[in-house]
Amino acid sequence: MESVVEVVPPRTHYVNAKYGVKSWLLTTDHKRIALLYLASVTFFFFLGGLFAVGIRLELLTPQGDLVQAETYNRLFTMHGVVMVFFFLIPAIPATLGNFLVPLMVGAKDLAFPRINLLSWYIYNLGALFTVVAILLGGVDTGWTFYTPYSSTYSNGNVMLTGIGVFITGFSSILTGLNFIVTIHTMRAPGLTWFRLPLFIWSHYATSLIMILGTPVIAVTMLLLALERLAHVGIFDPALGGDPVLFQHLFWFYSHPAVYIMVLPAMGVISELVANMTRKNVFGYKFVAFASLAIAVFGFLVWGHHLFVSTQSVYAGMVFSFLSYAVAIPSAVKVFNWTATLYKGSISYDTPMLYAFGFIGFFIIGGMTGLFLAALGLDIHVHDTYFVVAHFHYIMVGGTIMGYLGGLHYWWPKISGRLYPEGWARFAALVIFVGFNLTFFPQFLLGYMGMPRRYYAYPEEFQVLNVMSSAGASILGVGYLIPMIYLIWSMRYGPHAPPNPWGAFGLEWRTSSPPPTQNFEKTPVVTWEAYEFTPREDVDVVGVMDVLDRTLAPPK
């Protein structure tokens, strides 16, 4: 990124359009709501991170010595609950998605701006219940709430946490609904489906999962409440229920929920790979349909969480087969991203570093998914640290790389400021190294047989656990650096031009930050997605239009 001379005429944009707390809390501007969400999820990210610090400190030594077993169980449960439901699921869709979906389709706002604001309030209401549950001592069921432990035996604040999860789900449903209607009905003239950025395709696929899957977790939480409070026998065999039924219901949502986390990240990566190489995405339609395929197949594989649950052997085989099927579209994406680099103009700016990091994590996380889907092998590694490492690589590594990569890439658009590139590259490197050092040893621990959710463990597992804890401290520092310089840049960063990257896409054809109505004039799209140069065999390779790099929005 090059620095830009600081001559900025005062201009009205969405940030300075109105002042005062009320103008933020009652806003219906999708960009402001995105910032509200950004504040909320950042808070929960650091809260969840704090619990992780407790976990990693305790696991430094084989004996349980830092906290009580009971406390440790609450730490990993709240780490999971907070990170999954209050950070990973909303992280990209509710912040970057909220900010960018209308901009990318050339619309003034989402289809239902007030519902969009409502979704933020619902999210916070759910979060409030969960925070109260935490303050009252937390919950110790694991984020999976398996019955009959959660319904009959646990003495933690299961109900408060469950209500929190139940409520927050509705914010997810509303966001998904808003995206789907917006993408269907509010595309700018000329913006056909196959001219849409891949970010939009992946958010469309994500939204389908949000509105179809989330009601199931709500129902599951309701049934859990019925059993815990009213002793209706649903899951507890002592009351005539079936405990494995809970696992089916829980994973029917929670497996697709993994795709709610990672599909938007894939959308971000598609944008980064295309724009940071200034090239059309190789196999655009394959990448677009891969997102839909993942969303659809994602609903059919929940049973692979139940391979050792005494589920029927034959059901196990069906779910294993389908799990391999869902791996194919994921692999297709990786191949197409790699092919996009071919003959590109590859930038080494921070967003691209995150894209490289994503592909790295995704290969490791994805390939170890093949290990876990292999039935006979899963028996050994199920519920061990192998699983912990695998899902952190996919859900956390993947999502965080997409989230931070996207946040850096669109930061000039969001804040109107440039972040310090040197620090940002350094932080990206620290995070990549820290993450691998934290989670790679856990694959080995898992194969050696260390079960997950263990407060104390046999001594032979110590070395790898110490490595993991050391990595976690590096990772923690890595997360803090962007937090500091991004906040710093909001005030002190140089002003950003409309299109600092020389990138493609409608969001770069308006000023940074955009005005409240997004565009001075509704854009008319006459180009294909990522059409940096015409696709015909033109020998002359073009040079960037100077106009795109000026401070003023294009005429």
Place this chain on the structure above:
Amino acid sequence: MQVSVPFSPDQASSYSGQVDLLFAFLCVLTILFGAVITLLIIYFAVKYRRRKQDEIPRAVEGSMRLELVWTILPFFISMGIFVWGAGLYYRMYRAPNEALDIYVVAKQWMWKFQHLDGQREINELHVPVGRKIKLTLTTEDVIHSFFVPAFRIKLDVVPGKYSTIWFEPTRPGRYHLFCAEYCGTSHSGMIGWVDVMEASEYQAWLAGGGGEGSLASTGEKLFQQLACNTCHRPQGRGPQLEGVFGKEVQLQDGRKVVADETYIRESILNPRAKVVAGFQPIMPTFQGQVSEEQLLQLVAYIKSIGPKPGTETGAAKPSTTTPAGTTAPQR
């Protein structure tokens, strides 16, 4: 074929090598795939790095042929892994007919074992090397999971039903036993040891303990104590239980069930769920009166008066994964 994988636990059962082989194969596949993609990315990133700030490369058309190759090829590779893994799973979760039975009751936070000869142990399981061992597991409270890394076996222990798993230890030694399903405060304390012994040592160990007589005889005593025998006798009000185990039973409502461990357990706790044809549903429930361990003793007794080995019929379905008591709610 045996492979030795670094960071793998001891190979102490007939599965260990097979699981490690699949693991090693997948590791190689991952490294190959990862290396190809990583090297390509590095090569492209260096060769096509941005040289001028305002350069724009020419567009590259996608390629249908490439897309097909990298869709179909991974599909066939993954189908290969699927078949490999599924075959292994099928063998691991189908108990053989001839195996040494051991009964396991899990509870927060311990493993209780009952041997046929009457020995009982906690958090320590003694088994002979080179014999097929079949465990029948249940739990008194929440879900636990029986996990012995050295054997590469794991199975959830679910309340309200019996699950079975089998293994054949191949190397004498002392191996970790873990609970792998989170079960509450002392989940990580629910660990123990499996002692695999030479046949002769095992015989000596069997002879050394026991005390109360065989599991079946304890069950028989219990059968009389609970007055089961007042009805379950020739011309009694309940069906006679001699020779019943493992056979198909005709029910009142026309269905047929195999009288396996699960059915016997259900019939004691919830007698009206599946009443045998020709009898009245008059048996009271024993829910809350017999513990899981006593239930297993009763099962062992009924099994012992079942058909002698060799004359066995029925019992065709896999005994692994039949949910108990899910068809009829208990009231």
